[in-house]
Amino acid sequence: MSENAIIIADDDAAVTPSRRRFVVSALAAALGLSLADVLDPEELEAAPQNPSVCPATPPPFQPLVPVAEFVSHKASNPAAPNLSVNMTVKAATKYVTTIAGQGLQCNPMRVRYYEGNYANKSPLKYSPNPKLVIWPPNPTLPGPGPTFRVRVGDRIQVHLLNAIDPALLPATNPVEMACDSQIGNDPSTGGNIALYPQAETMPSCLHGANTTNMHFHGTHVTPDGTGDNVMIDVYPKGHVPAPPPPPHQKYWYEFVNDFRIPLPPPAPNPLDPSKKMLMGQAPGTHWYHAHKHGSVALQLLNGMSGAFIIEGEFDDRLEHLIPGLRETEKVMVIQQIGDQIKIQTKADSVLPGVPLNTCAGGDPRTLVNGQLQPTITMRPGEIQRWRFVNATMQQVSYLTYSFAGKDSSNPGYVPVIRQIAYDGIQLAPERYNDPSFGTSQQFTVAPGNRIDILVQAPATPGDSLLSFKSVHGPPPAGCQPTTMTAPYLLQLSVRGTAVQMALPTAANFPPLPDWLKWDSVPTTPTPPRTLAFNWAAGDKTNRPAIDGKVFDGATTRQTFAIGTSTELTLENYWASSIHPFHIHVNPFQVMEVFxxxxPPETQHIVMQEPYIWRDTIAIPAANDHGKDANGQVNGQPGPPTTNGWVKIRSKFVDFMGTFVLHCHILDHEDRGMMQEVTVYDPTKPIPAMKMHQ
Known part of the structure; x- marks a missing residue:
């Protein structure tokens, strides 16, 4: 059944309007659809938020429902914005597919989410309902915020309003800028026992659950002022007493991000037109999400994220090679929705272990645009572009994806896939033709990663599943491996009349722009650096840290002069977890992975030039060689732990200012595995560190 063709029986006309809305609501939820597919906006306003709309076992294989989009337009004058939108943070009870250790369940969760609309209230684009002006139309259904679709050179305005009612979402500590607390039950006494914060302290602890901001992940824009500024705090409107507003803002509960996506070199720098850009904005699949240090993990787990598509010459060339590619494109945001960050206790105790571990409460399933295992239908031989955003926040979502035939008697019934971009940055033609990347029939994404693939359906009708497997295994300390139950993300159904289409070849694949060629952008090399992703030295809970120190807002930062470049070796000391490294503003090239x-023959991979650009990469976990808590193997002293590591190189050009680097397992970031980054003018003193304002 098409998501746009649900028919209500004739005798339903005699049913009262409220009853009709309930019937349609239940039907839409059972099909994994939004109410926007079946109701006009006027009816949506009165649609009930009833737990009955969520069945105990949501059915898979329903049609993928697109997320409505904000699409930029030609500005009325060169200084006017090409896209101006309102994004309001609200709270609602959503009915979310979970495991909870008892098979599939649909649980009510009180969570934070984005509600978006154009500033001029015009209808959204690519919505199942052409009259829709607000996304989401039904806040009880899970899913991402609206998709932004813009073009290089566009000016963007996002008016962020924090309308959370603190009474509806009380924090475990009513003081937003104090560590949260979690209490457990001690069965031996029947009383309460403190699980958190133990000895963790501000600013690197779980805190500020209702305070927010917005990060534009993957953008190469100014990190200061009204740009991609994650150093500001936007408090809830109902916060008492009223806190000070962010810089340059009138109220404490709003912030306007206002910036221009730079054009490729030699275009003028948007901040200073007298200077030319050295690097441009990579057109590709990027995303936005909440980034208030202390509550990033919780707000992302709640679902506060969405796709941010930036189009440019790469897209134009692909459209020329494969006409109609834009019309059939699929944008898919992978999420796990939960309502709390839980403290894990030891197996034999009601107390947390050391190191203290956290996990996403509710054992959430992996959803695509809020749907469980949806279906994409293609014609035989058809080619589509699929954009994936991994908007999850825990290690269990570090997965390798590949297709397998749904019919066990024909496991080889699969489409051909070609990777064309990683983290929103196109591959070079050499890598498009590389069996490790472009021609590989599988792809791996960690939390924070994006990937673009071309999918060509088989020449005959049939069904296949996009399956996944864990790269590193489930995290320790009791977190359930929820993604390993029914381990597939979606279904591909091939139906209809065959079409003749051809994938690009290495010869006609869009060439890499000069500004993405390392030697074409001159910089001053600086000495290599090493960052150790380890634990806080002497910390009671062994908080996640970099170089033995948790982020403190005073001493934990890296500084780079504008116009320089450097190599970074990123070491992972943890045997229990990967650490997806992410740095804002400036992408990097991956040179080596250990x-x-x-197996020994594949432990050390030296990448081939031209290197692939990324902005997020999973640092492999260490290998402790099976040592127990006492450092022994079979009662004997074990060998030294072998760290995993990655070597990257990056350029710090175009934009000075303050931003951050951190682990994208976001409770690690919240609890201290983050550093501030300052890019400064070498002719002036290095600015003082910033804290959230």
């Missing part, structure tokens, strides 16, 4: 958990 994974001590692989």
């Amino acid at each position: 994974d001590p958990n692989n």
